[in-house]
Amino acid sequence: MNTISRIRGNGNATMQDVAAHAGVSLKSVSRVINREPHVSEKLRAKVEAAVAALDYVPDMAARTLAGSRSFIIGVLFDNPSPNYTMKVQTGCYRACVEHQYHLRIDNIDTYGGTSQVEQQLASILRNGRCDGFVLTPPITDNAQALDFLEAHDVPYARIAPDIMQDRAAGVMIDDRAAAAMVADHLWTKGHRRFGILTGPAEHGAAHLRREGFVGRIAELGGELCGEVSGGFSFEGGIAAGEGLLRLDPRPTAIxxxxxxxxxxxxxxxxxxxxxxxxxxxxxxxxxxxxAKSVWPYLTTVYQPIEEMAHDAATMLIEGTARDKPLRTLDFHLVERDSVAPPPA
Amino acid sequence: MNTISRIRGNGNATMQDVAAHAGVSLKSVSRVINREPHVSEKLRAKVEAAVAALDYVPDMAARTLAGSRSFIIGVLFDNPSPNYTMKVQTGCYRACVEHQYHLRIDNIDTYGGTSQVEQQLASILRNGRCDGFVLTPPITDNAQALDFLEAHDVPYARIAPDIMQDRAAGVMIDDRAAAAMVADHLWTKGHRRFGILTGPAEHGAAHLRREGFVGRIAELGGELCGEVSGGFSFEGGIAAGEGLLRLDPRPTAIxxxxxxxxxxxxxxxxxxxxxxxxxxxxxxxxxxxxAKSVWPYLTTVYQPIEEMAHDAATMLIEGTARDKPLRTLDFHLVERDSVAPPPA
DNA sequence: CGCAGTCTTGACAGCGCAGTCATGACAAGT
DNA sequence: ACTTGTCATGACTGCGCTGTCAAGACTGCG
Structure with a gap:
């Protein structure tokens, strides 16, 4: 009775109701809903009118049970930064809402060793169907993970892939060029002695950034007087920064x-x-x-993380991920208050 | 064929298989899985052995379709802080994993006006079944939202409710006492002139913190020389902080x-x-x-946000939320480097 | 004009499970 | 011993939808 219809998340009408209202068969409604081919314009119009009239929303559980899709995609995180994580999540979430999909978040620990990764993935897979996974750094470059997903025929899309870029769909920016841009910017401001705080070794994009920066400095004829790992963390940045500042002569830009x-x-x-x-x-x-929670506000490179996540998720949902597209998005420098010409 | 069984997120076995393996009826397996009463120990043991042997995992879509539960709970956010959001999410997520549930994240904008809230909630509800919602501040104190959910008979659990605490399940800390503790701590360090940076007006917990702090200062006979809204944001904190520092005499503790x-x-x-x-x-x-991304590291009050979220989600999942329990968790002061005795 | 080929539509089964009802077994009450 | 009640179990239906297959309505071509 009422309980049942209320408990259905959507309004009330079923595909059956829509079919009756439109005077067509159940299957025809299904065809229209799923945008299958071989549907006449007239039929489509009738069905769409009925859908609108009854305010019909398909039931996800029934679609999942009857069909082969789950209408769920997952995001795999192996990343301690809440800011990054949130942005990725927001982007994926947007893509899901746009396509009436659901989002699933899973954390995974890739630092534990190689077989650990497979175990964790296996447990994630068996805990519920998923139509695909969005991979974030550093797991985006984890060969074990990619192997495992491919072996189980689960589609995936990578955010900021570094190595093995031909293996699957990916969305990224040109990290190397972005870092080179930073070098140019500092050079233009008059800096000649530089330090760099690198990221974790297993983080592919961090690697590219280092290469881009160091390479351009060399091209310009600047001096790279120090290179320390900041581990992508605040604490790491303090320690590494102190190391850089003890240098003599010390860099004028980091x-x-x-x-x-x-x-x-x-x-x-x-x-x-x-x-x-x-x-x-x-x-x-x-x-x-x-970047805006420190003083002075940080001059930094904007990369459209949310957008990247959105696109990766969309590839998965629309099924284009199987064609292994690689999309490169734009970045730009955000000039704030942490850069000035070097002291005289 | 293989595709189908592979696409099932769980291993392979269905409840049918388990029933056959255990030599019992389908329904008996269902009873054991759902912990229904009137099941003999012997039968339970047989079924559990079969479940283990076949590595059976129930199919969520089928359960949702056949039954009246969705195995999904949602979290409603109306909160700009990524840190807070992440913690809540992590806590809810843990509860979901423990109970084989799924988590759904939804953002909502309560600043838009009253009817907006209902519209957004309606659209969220119709977009998919949900067995309940976890509410975070400030929407946790939004009467419209509570009314709407009750009207639609959707269970909810509130994190850090301020007003209307008898309306539903809630998990919180004693914000007033926590703020009083801060006052005591500063008093003990020798401070006598205080400033306070308050939060957004619609944020109930912020309100309690103000009351607790101001009240205790008055009791102790201290001087509250300034009260400015910091809006819970970094920028707001800068502006409000500057306001407080312009005072003469200025506070020695904020x-x-x-x-x-x-x-x-x-x-x-x-x-x-x-x-x-x-x-x-x-x-x-x-x-x-x-708190650890600034220098000096911030002395602050720890509140177990993740735990609160976990408990709220658990109440929802276990169905105890309907009994409207109110749980209060512990807080404590985390002494770091931003407090010292006042200057002589 | 007729037959193969293509497009369009529908009938039907069944995904994996929970709900409902029926049944048998056994304890307690008369 | 016979009813009544409670527990333990199973048969069966159907949730709302998609996949499969078949059939009708066309088209084009000899």
């Missing part, structure tokens, strides 16, 4: 491969009795939420 | 009702040429991720 470590570097600078940007210029990467 | 605005207050202090904690002590609230 490029941190993400915003968190850049924020740490700013703190290290204050603690060393120096001021950003008067004594040291610092540039981050990501334009994450931290 | 309590910010969340960490983000406390971080802003720290920046405001540096910009005023003062040092934390030598010139000014600052205390935050939440022990969020920002």
């Amino acid at each position: 490029f941190a491969c993400n915003d968190d470590s850049a924020a740490g570097a700013i703190v290290a600078t204050s603690r060393a009795g120096l001021t950003v940007p008067q004594d040291i210029s610092i540039v981050g990467f990501d334009d994450s939420w931290v | 309590f910010a009702c969340n960490d983000d605005s406390a971080a802003g207050a720290i920046v405001a202090t540096s910009r005023a040429g003062l040092t934390v904690p030598q010139d000014i002590s600052i205390v935050g609230f939440d022990d969020s991720w920002v």
Whole structure:
């Protein structure tokens, strides 16, 4: 009775009702809903009118049970940064809403060892159907994970893939070019001695950023006087920043491969009795939420993380991920307050 | 064929298979799986053995279709802070995993006006069944939202409810007591002139924190020389902090009702040429991720947000939310580096 | 004009499970 | 011993939809 119809998340009408209202068969409604071919315009119009009239929304559970799709995609995280995670999630979520899909979040720990990865993935797969997975760094470059998903014939789309880019769909920016742009910017401001705070070794994009920055500095004839790992974290950024500042002569500009470590570097600078940007210029990467949670506000590279996630999810949902498309999105420099010409 | 069985998220076996293996009826397996009463120990044991042997995992879609539960709970956010959001999500997620449930995230905008809220909720409800919703501040105190959910007979559990606490299940801390504790701590350190950075007006917990702090200061005979809204944001904290620092005499200690605005207050202090904690002590609230992304590290109140979310979700899943339990969890002060005795 | 080929539509089964009702077994009450 | 009641179990239906197959309505071509 009423309980049942109320409990149905959607309004009330079933496909049956729509078919009756439109005077067509059940299957014809299904065809229209699923945009299958071989449907006449007249029929489509009738069905669509009935759908609108009855305010029909398909029942996900029934579609899943009867069909072979689950209408769920997953995002795999192996990333400690809440800001990054949130943005990816928001982007994927948007894509899901647009397509009436559901989003599933799963955390995975790739630092535990190789067989661990497979075990975790297996447990995730058996815990519920999924039409595909969005992979974020660093798991986006984890060969075990890719192998496993392929072996189980589960589609996936990678965000910011570094290695093995031909293996599957991916969305990224040109990290190398972006880092080179940072080098150019600092060079133009007059800097000649540089330090770099690199990211985790297994993080592919971090690697590309390092290459892009270091390469361009070399091309320009600048001096790279220090290179320390900031581990992509605030604490790591403090420690690494302190290391860089002890150098003699010390760099006048530091490029941190993400915003968190850049924020740490700013703190290290204050603690060393120096001021950003008067004594040291610092540039981050990501334009994450931290960039505006530090003082001075961080000059950083904006990358459209949310957009990347959205596109990756859309590829999965629309099934184009199987064609292994690679999409490159734009980045740009966000000039704020952490860069100035070097001290005289 | 193989495709079908592979696409089933779980291994392969169906309840049918389990029944055959155990030599019992389909329905008996269902009874064991759902922990229904009137099942003999012997039967339970047989079924459980078969489940283990076949590695059976129930199919969520089929359960949803046949039954009246959806095995999905939702979290409603109306909160700009990624840190808070992430913690809540993690807690709910854990509860879901423990009970083989799925989590659904929904954003809602309560600033748009009253009818907007109902519209958004309606659209969320019709987009898919949900066995219940976890409400976060400030929507946790939104009467429209509560009314709507009750009218549609959708269970909900509230995180940090302020007003109308008897209306439904809730998990919270004693915000008032926590803020009083902060006052005590600062008093003990020797402070006598205080400033407070309040939160958004519609945020119930923020309100309680203000009351707790202001009340205790009055009891102790301290002077509250300034009260400005920090809007729970970094930018707001900067502006409000500057306001507080312009006072004459200025406070020697500032309590910010969340960490983000406390971080802003720290920046405001540096910009005023003062040092934390030598010139000014600052205390935050939440022990969020920002507390350790600023320098000095922030002394703040830890509240178990993840735990609160976990418990709220569990109430929903286990169906105890209908009994309207109110659970209060513990908080504690996290002493870091932003508090010191006042300058002589 | 007739037959093969294509497009369009519908009938029907069944996905995996929970709900309903029926049945048999056994304890308690008269 | 006979009813009544409670427990334990099973047969069966159908949730709302998609996949399969078949049949009708066309088209084009010899």
